[in-house]
Amino acid sequence: MNKLKTISISSISATTLTLLLLNSCAPQSNYKAVEFEIPTSYRFQTEASLQDSVGISDISWKAFFSDEGLTALIQKGLDHNFDMQNAIKNIEIANQKLKQAKVAWLPSISLDAANVAYQWRSDNYYGTPSSNYYKDKGSDAPSSMYVNSAQYISGLDLSWEVDIWGKIKSQSAQTLAIYLQTHEAKKAIQTELIAKIAEGYYNLLLLDAQMEVARTNYELTENTLKIVQLQRDAGQITSLAIQQTRSQMLVAKALIPSLKQQIAVQENALSLLTGQLPTQIERDTKLADVKYEESLSTGVPLYMVGSRPDVREAELELKIKNANVGVTQVSRYPSLTIDLSGGVNSMLSGNWFSIPGSLFGSLVGGLTQPIFKNRKLKTAYEIAKLERTQAEIDFQKTVYTAINDVTDALIVLESLNEQLDIAEEQVSTSRLGIKQSNLLFNSGYATYLEIINTQRVALESELNLNKLKQNKLLARIKLYKSLGGGWQ
Template sequence: MKKISITKLSIAGLFAAILLIQSCKVGQKYVQPELNVPESYRGDTLTYFGDTTSISKTTWKQFFHDPTLKTLIDSALAHNFDMKTALLNIEIANKELRRNKLDYLPQVDMVIAGANRQWRSKDFGSAPSSKWYEHKGSKAPESMFSYLSQYGTEVGFNWEIDIWGKISNAKDQLLADYLNTQEAKNAVQTQVVASVAKGYFNLLMLDAKIEVAKRNVLLNDSTLQMIKLQYEAGEITSLAIQQTESQRLIAASLVPELERQIVIQENALRVLSGMMPDEIQRGTSFEHLFAENKDISLGAPLEIVRNRPDIRSAEFDLIAANAHANIQQAMRYPALTLGGSLGVNAMLPKNWFNIPGALLGGITGELTAPIFKSKTLKTKWEIAKIEREKTELAFQQTVVEAVSEVSDAVITVEKLREQLDFARLRVENSAKAVRNANLLFKSGYATYLEVITAQGNALDSDLALVELRQSHLESYVDLYRSLGGGWR
């Protein structure tokens, strides 16, 4: 490092130079890169919603209608461990940001009490001070004579002037990190809201499946009794009873399996809420789980850049990377540092605080510049620029994936609705087939196999309808989350 000492006569000129070069902030100012988002989403044919307010701007309390579900979400947001961790990360980042403001001020240190006593011998190449003779009045020793004695107390400061914007760029970086923790919390919240909603929908659908299974068991019981009567009359063989019983056991075995899944899902929801396993209360119906509002829409793709926490987080990463590159560039330029000290210093303890005899003071100024660092500073700057480019690519990739995710969600909502229409028709047709098969069997125009087949198809169609209904509900949650909804 090359150092230039600043004398007292140049202090005034030094401060004038400080004022002149304060505007010399180096580096690239952050500008949002071109994202090239489309004007509308592919598959934006969602007729359920209107053309005004975007779904993403709807709060989760407005989006969901079921009061039991809203209570579950509210509890999860208050007690979820990931949410609590995210809030602590925000607090940490806030403290770092507030501390950065002090970097503009001098660093001050104080030596409360310092003592320095040194002894030397003749091979040191020196001799005792003449003061020794005055006090001792005899020949000075050749070994272990007192060479230096100091006792002092002082306050010193060191102040690096932010010429090239290192401190201000560090502030930009810390601010981006702080805002990033806010977005991380928002991302956790959207995930918690979506996970609780999906878990709740799954519970409702599992309840519905159990009802289907139990209803089918009762239907099989009725059929089995009818077949037993015909067996006793000698009209059919025992094979009919066995196959009918097998069909009944298929439906009956679903009940304990579904009960197992219910307990596991309830436990998972309790974990999301930061609580121990227990039952989960739910509403009486899975209908009207969403607040039907014809005055909301998907909005424009550009809106998700402002709404989705993961996109905003990726942009804050880019802002921080840009500031870091600026800092590394500034490290290659000269640094201006002011320093000074004020205190007392004496050779003897008794004169330690002898005022003004023991007073000391000084002020220094250094303009230091790196000359040869084995390309370390340049390499760090070049790497920081490359890292910035990587972060920009990650930002653009996040936007592209988000737009694609919304498009996927829109198509899924539409196609599942079409499947639901077919599934309802299938259930109606299966129910008619069961009724007709029973009537024909009683009249002798159908075999027991046709009855069993009709009942099996009815069970499958009922379960398929329940699963499709659940998938359709979850698709709305995915659409809401992909548009950036859930953190408000």
């Protein structure tokens, strides 16, 4: 930066007025909303899911999840989760920076309360001792290490950069967007946290249901084994029947310790999500008893774009990059600074506050124009424009990803409804098969192999049905999350 001139006091008002008038034609970087294609509805969206334009994203998580145990667990997570606590601190940090940005246009004022400065010199120094200093002290100046200069200063300094091109305005817009970003980041973390807790809770319910199926099947095959042993003792069948029946019994029995392990690991994961040490997770609900609304309103994509935290965060990032274009652009233009200082200054401490003899004051206006900075300023401006374009691309990608997420969730839900109907029919058929095969086996019209096969099919179909029930609950969570719900 090369200072071109120093403006005299008499010309400051006229120069300032002239430059302030130039503000009307100053370059601006006002944000303009990006325009790109957004569909009016989602692919595979049904009439039932398009009940209104808003959708389930406006439903509070407390209303979306009806299980009291789950809602209590979510609330604990919101209160104690470590990522949530950090997100709140990030908001507080950004708030402090925003407060600073709001007063950035004001001049900076510093107080020099008591500045005492001495300079000592020796024989070979080109100057001479200060005669007044030693005269007032009543002593002769020494030949070496004499006091060459002494100053006692107290005063106020004011420095003000006039925002003639809107640089400070653009910086304030940046800071505001960053502050709002922290709020959207917190919402995104909350949505993700609620989804993870709900998924973990429903996984526990699935493991509980699988444990119940495994134990029931184990008891069933154990009873079958006793009957087979009696038949072997009566000479009706061979020992091979006992081995095969016992193998089927051990398949169900082996599931029990494996499920116990998975339950404990899942409980630990939920404890960490809620900011707690590993502990047991209370739950009174069974997977089959979880209640929910079958019909889900997804609304329209345009509304979802305005409610998803990550989409709003991406748009705020675009606003930050846009404001940076303005900052880098005006950095290439002249800057006007006004410096004002005043106070008391004396060579001797005894005259420090002698008024008016020790008073001093100065007023300087400086107009500075960058001329050659090794292309740094132009490079920064060109990069800022390219980064703004990148932010536009990222914003559009985020919007399209969000629409894709909703579409995927709708497809999964539709498919799961069909799979559940088939799985429930399979379970009904396998349960009926067990009853009939037991009757036939006891009457001597069915072999032990038919019994074993029927029990195996029943075990697999029960486990599969429970898994599909959990998958539907998880798909509902994914749809709720993808629509931007969960942070209300």
